Structures are given as structure tokens and as C-alpha cells.
Amino acid sequence: DARVTQTPRHKVTEMGQEVTMRCQPILGHNTVFWYRQTMMQGLELLAYFRNRAPLDDSGMPKDRFSAEMPDATLATLKIQPSEPRDSAVYFCASGLAGTVGANVLTFGAGSRLTVL
Amino acid sequence: DQQVKQNSPSLSVQEGRISILNCDYTNSMFDYFLWYKKYPAEGPTFLISISSIKDKNEDGRFTVFLNKSAKHLSLHIVPSQPGDSAVYFCAGHPLANTGNQFYFGTGTSLTVIP
Numbered sequence: 115d116a117r118v119t120q121t122p123r124h125k126v127t128e129m130g131q132e133v134t135m136r137c138q139p140i141l142g143h144n145t146v147f148w149y150r151q152t153m154m155q156g157l158e159l160l161a162y163f164r165n166r167a168p169l170d171d172s173g174m175p176k177d178r179f180s181a182e183m184p185d186a187t188l189a190t191l192k193i194q195p196s197e198p199r200d201s202a203v204y205f206c207a208s209g210l211a212g213t214v215g216a217n218v219l220t221f222g223a224g225s226r227l228t229v230l
Numbered sequence: 231d232q233q234v235k236q237n238s239p240s241l242s243v244q245e246g247r248i249s250i251l252n253c254d255y256t257n258s259m260f261d262y263f264l265w266y267k268k269y270p271a272e273g274p275t276f277l278i279s280i281s282s283i284k285d286k287n288e289d290g291r292f293t294v295f296l297n298k299s300a301k302h303l304s305l306h307i308v309p310s311q312p313g314d315s316a317v318y319f320c321a322g323h324p325l326a327n328t329g330n331q332f333y334f335g336t337g338t339s340l341t342v343i344p
Contacts, residue, residue, distance in 0.1 A: 118273070147331075149334070153336075154336070155232070155336065156232075156236070156319065156334050156335050156336030156337050157274070157319055157321075157334035157335075157337075158334075159331070159333070159334075162331060169331075170331065205273055205274070207273075218264060218276045218279065219276070219332060220276070221266075221273030221274045221275070222273050223271070223272055223273045224271075224272075224273050
């Protein structure tokens with residue numbers, strides 16, 4: 115049963131601390147997305163990668179957020195320094211890009227971040 | 231700029247009745263749409279999709295309708311069951327974008343009352 119694995123599932127930290135969230139996409143998938151779930155914006159796209167190359171990170175606050183894919187099995191989302199307004203659930207999703215409409219995204223279970 | 235809008239944050243329906251969840255989009259380049267279902271403490275899971283070449287797609291109790299001229303789609307669940315209680319997200323995909331970049335709405339929380 116292929117799945118997207120995210121760690122940690124829960125993280126409580128203090129304002130100003132660095133937070134790193136990790137994602138293992140489904141083997142063979144070539145696109146990886148980071149979404150943030152908020153009440154006002156719903157599922158807000160932060161960044162996405164295709165074949166490990168960043169294609170769009172316009173949704174991320176650049177001064178404090180960074181996203182990378184060091185290899186095909188790992189995507190990371192880092193917040194430094196963290197702020198209380200960053201408290202949210204962060205989802206990673208992966209998919210297989212190709213024919214338009216041919217594929218769907220598979221989401222991980224999410225990382226719930228609380229910044230005090 | 232919210233390109234996909236779900237204007238009803240919540241919906242309550244009696245078990246056995248029809249649930250209708252609505253979604254509007256602004257980007258005329260969207261040509262593929264998906265509905266995702268999300269339970270608490272879990273990630274969203276794919277439910278049903280529709281291409282712009284169709285106006286209806288059915289899968290068991292779930293049917294999605296697309297009205298391109300109105301830029302509107304809806305998800306019908308018949309009959310509704312208590313296990314359908316979840317948050318439903320609508321998502322749109324732009325034409326010629328093969329990168330799987332979907333734009334999601336804010337979600338509608340469905341409660342099916344036994």
C-alpha cells in the first residue's frame with residue numbers, strides 16, 4: 115500500500131525556534147507538493163517540485179520558509195525562525211506528472227505544528 | 231487570490247438524504263477538477279474527478295456535475311451516510327499544466343446526522 119510519509123506528526127515549539135518537516139513521497143512519483151491547511155485559505159500551496167527541481171514556491175514566505183528535495187525520497191520544509199502565525203497543519207503530497215488530468219495527488223497524514 | 235471557492239463552510243444533512251456540496255472557480259483555464267475528502271487527523275484522500283469534456287461523472291453514491299459556463303461544480307452524495315461526515319475539498323487544474331498543480335478551495339465540513 116503506497117503512501118506518503120510525513121514526520122513529525124506533531125510538533126510544539128517556541129517562537130524563534132527552527133522547525134523542519136520531512137516527507138517521503140511515493141516511490142516513482144515525480145512531483146512533490148507542500149500545502150498548509152488554514153481556516154481562511156483552506157489548502158494553501160506553499161511549494162512544489164518536479165523531478166526534484168523547485169517549480170513554484172511563490173506561496174511561501176521567503177524570509178523564513180525554505181523547501182528542498184535533497185534526493186528523490188526526501189522533501190523538507192524548514193521554518194526559521196518560527197512564529198505563532200505559522201501554527202497550522204502542513205501536508206505533503208506526491209503525484210506522477212504527465213498527461214493532464216491523468217493523475218491525482220496522494221497526501222500524507224500531515225504535520226501539526228504549534229508555535230507558542 | 232482564491233481561484234477555487236467553496237462558499238459553504240459547513241453542511242448538515244440527515245442520513246439517507248442527498249448531500250450537495252458546491253464549488254465555484256474563477257480560472258477559465260481549469261479543465262480538470264477533483265474532490266478530496268478529509269477526516270480529522272488524516273490527510274485528504276481522492277474521491278472523484280471530472281474532466282471538462284464531461285458534465286457529469288458518477289461513482290457509486292458520488293456524482294460530480296460540472297457547469298463550465300457558470301464555472302461551477304457540485305458533488306452529490308446519495309444516500310448520505312454517517313461515515314460521509316468529513317471535510318470536502320474541491321480542486322481545479324489548469325489546462326496544459328502537466329505538473330499536477332491543483333488549486334484547492336477552503337473546504338466544506340459535512341455532517342451526516344444519523
